[in-house]
Amino acid sequence: MSDRPTDFHIAIDLAILTIRDGQLAVLLIERGKSPFEGRAALPGGFVRDGEDLDGTAVRELSEETGLDGRALHLEQVRTYAMPGRDPRGAVASVAYLAIAPDLPVPVAGTDAARARWEPIDHERLGDGWLAFDHDTILADALERARAKLEYSPLATAFCGETFTIGELRAVYEAVWQVDLDPRNFHRKVTGVSGFVVPTGERRNPPTGRPAALYRRGDATMLHPAMLRPGTGRQ
Numbered sequence: 001m002s003d004r005p006t007d008f009h010i011a012i013d014l015a016i017l018t019i020r021d022g023q024l025a026v027l028l029i030e031r032g033k034s035p036f037e038g039r040a041a042l043p044g045g046f047v048r049d050g051e052d053l054d055g056t057a058v059r060e061l062s063e064e065t066g067l068d069g070r071a072l073h074l075e076q077v078r079t080y081a082m083p084g085r086d087p088r089g090a091v092a093s094v095a096y097l098a099i100a101p102d103l104p105v106p107v108a109g110t111d112a113a114r115a116r117w118e119p120i121d122h123e124r125l126g127d128g129w130l131a132f133d134h135d136t137i138l139a140d141a142l143e144r145a146r147a148k149l150e151y152s153p154l155a156t157a158f159c160g161e162t163f164t165i166g167e168l169r170a171v172y173e174a175v176w177q178v179d180l181d182p183r184n185f186h187r188k189v190t191g192v193s194g195f196v197v198p199t200g201e202r203r204n205p206p207t208g209r210p211a212a213l214y215r216r217g218d219a220t221m222l223h224p225a226m227l228r229p230g231t232g233r234q
Contacts, residue, residue, distance in 0.1 A: 008081065009091045012056045013044035013134065015077070015141030016067070016098040017175075019158050023119040024174040026138060027067075027106060028130070030114045035087040036131035042138065043115065044093070057096045066115075072100040073157040077141050085133045097141040099157040122177065146175055151225045153195055156216040162199055164211040165189055178229050188226060194219030 016027035028040045045060045047053065053076070058069035074096055081092035106115035120142065126135050148154040149172060156163070158171040169185045172178075189195055194217040202210040 007090060009089065010047040010053075011044055011086075011091050011093040012047065012053060012060055013042045013080075013093045013095045013132075013137050014057060014061060014098055015042055015095060015138050016061070016072070016100075016103075017141075017145060017158075018100060018103045018117065019171060019174055020117055020119075022170060022174065025117040025119050027103075028116055028118050030116075031131060039131040040118070040129070041131040042134045053094050057098075061098070066106055067103065069098065072098045073154070074098045075144075077137070077144050080133060080137060082133070093137070095137045095141060097144055099145065099154070101158050101160050142175075146228065149175055150227055151222050153216055153219055153222065156196070159216075162201070162213040162215050164203060164213060165196075166211060168196070168214070172226070176228055180229075188224075192219065192222050192224065192226070193217075195222055 014027070018025055018027075027043060029043050031037050031039050031041050043060060045056070045063070047056045051059070054074070057074060061067050061069035061072075077095040077097050079092055079094050083090070085091065085093070103117070105117070120138070121129055125139055125142075129135055130138065145154065155168055155171045155175070158175075159167055165186050166182065168189060169180055169182060172185070173180055196214040197217045199213045199215055201213045203213055204210045
């Protein structure tokens with residue numbers, strides 16, 4: 001038996017999420033070349049000599065979409081290295097979750113024919129919706145986001161610098177795919193120390209009463225946690 005190590009190529013795949021028109025959307029590219037030419041996929045690419053993983057993630061985000069990754073919430077999800085996951089050979093992919101508010105329409109580049117925001121198709125996710133194993137990567141990144149909304153202030157990364165409690169609730173509803181009681185949600189959010197801080201300003205909506213504006217506080221963990229409905233936990 002040979003002890004020669006397998007030559008792996010290292011790639012980065014990016015699950016980039018934002019809220020558009022009240023829906024959780026993911027950034028997809030249409031692959032412009034083989035393999036999976038014409039199929040929807042997550043943006044990404046191979047790590048170059050002299051690059052670290054975070055640097056590759058930021059570069060690929062810029063090259064394939066025109067977005068500045070330094071302005072986004074960016075974190076590693078996990079590494080995928082199952083044999084046969086990439087027809088081009090042995091490729092290990094490090095997946096990143098990226099989140100930001102009000103992201104612009106992206107501009108495709110390199111091997112991407114076009115880039116677009118698309119509402120997450122929860123019915124097709126896991127059923128070959130995306131090229132490679134990107135269904136699995138997106139599902140894992142989505143579950144990471146859902147879980148972190150419970151115990152961290154990650155939801156504020158979907159919002160602008162200031163936001164209303166209603167806008168924050170819309171993030172939870174879009175990511176968790178649930179309807180939340182407005183009064184109960186307001187009570188829970190404002191009852192978590194350091195989660196949100198009132199700015200003293202108000203926003204005048206097109207209709208209805210002015211709404212108080214908040215900004216993210218200094219909390220890194222939420223106590224008590226904002227538990228998802230239906231988890232069975234108290």
